Amino acid sequence: MKVRVVCRKVRDYIRYDLKEIAFPSSLPDPPHIKKRRKLTWHERFLVLKEASRLYAASWVRDIGPELRPNDYKKDEDSENEPSGSKSTTKDKEPSTLEDLAVAARGGMETLKPALLRIYMTRASAYRDALKSFIHGYQEGIQQVVERKEDSKSEQESDIRNKST
Numbered sequence: 155m156k157v158r159v160v161c162r163k164v165r166d167y168i169r170y171d172l173k174e175i176a177f178p179s180s181l182p183d184p185p186h187i188k189k190r191r192k193l194t195w196h197e198r199f200l201v202l203k204e205a206s207r208l209y210a211a212s213w214v215r216d217i218g219p220e221l222r223p224n225d226y227k228k229d230e231d232s233e234n235e236p237s238g239s240k241s242t243t244k245d246k247e248p249s250t251l252e253d254l255a256v257a258a259r260g261g262m263e264t265l266k267p268a269l270l271r272i273y274m275t276r277a278s279a280y281r282d283a284l285k286s287f288i289h290g291y292q293e294g295i296q297q298v299v300e301r302k303e304d305s306k307s308e309q310e311s312d313i314r315n316k317s318t
Contacts, residue, residue: 183189195199250272257268 223267254265254268254272
């Protein structure tokens with residue numbers, strides 16, 4: 155009888171558990187995730203057509219408005235709006251990426267100060283954020299301590315009023 159039970163357990167282990175260990179099944183999706191519907195053949199064709207068009211366009215150095223008209227419509231809308239301050243600051247100051255690109259062309263002598271400047275700005279931003287967090291945390295602790303002191307004083311006054 156015991157040999158039979160042992161054989162069954164070994165067989166079940168090999169049949170179910172070992173298979174799960176060697177080839178684990180994926181976990182089911184969480185309940186809050188909604189499954190998307192499957193695309194129709196026509197929609198798949200349209201996606202393939204758009205992807206191949208963009209892939210072919212990526213071989214061109216400059217992707218112009220004729221290849222990506224939707225992106226350029228957004229830019230034209232933002233240019234039509236009166237926002238002169240945004241365009242003047244962009245014209246005067248190069249972005250960090252542009253600054254690094256120029257520095258990289260100049261070699262290691264120009265790249266090192268540019269990287270140092272980026273690291274220092276990030277470090278100062280991190281330091282400022284840490285200081286503001288510590289300040290807010292200390293304010294929160296002070297509020298909790300004040301509340302505890304107020305509740306203790308109220309309890310003491312209640313006890314005194316009850317005893318008299």
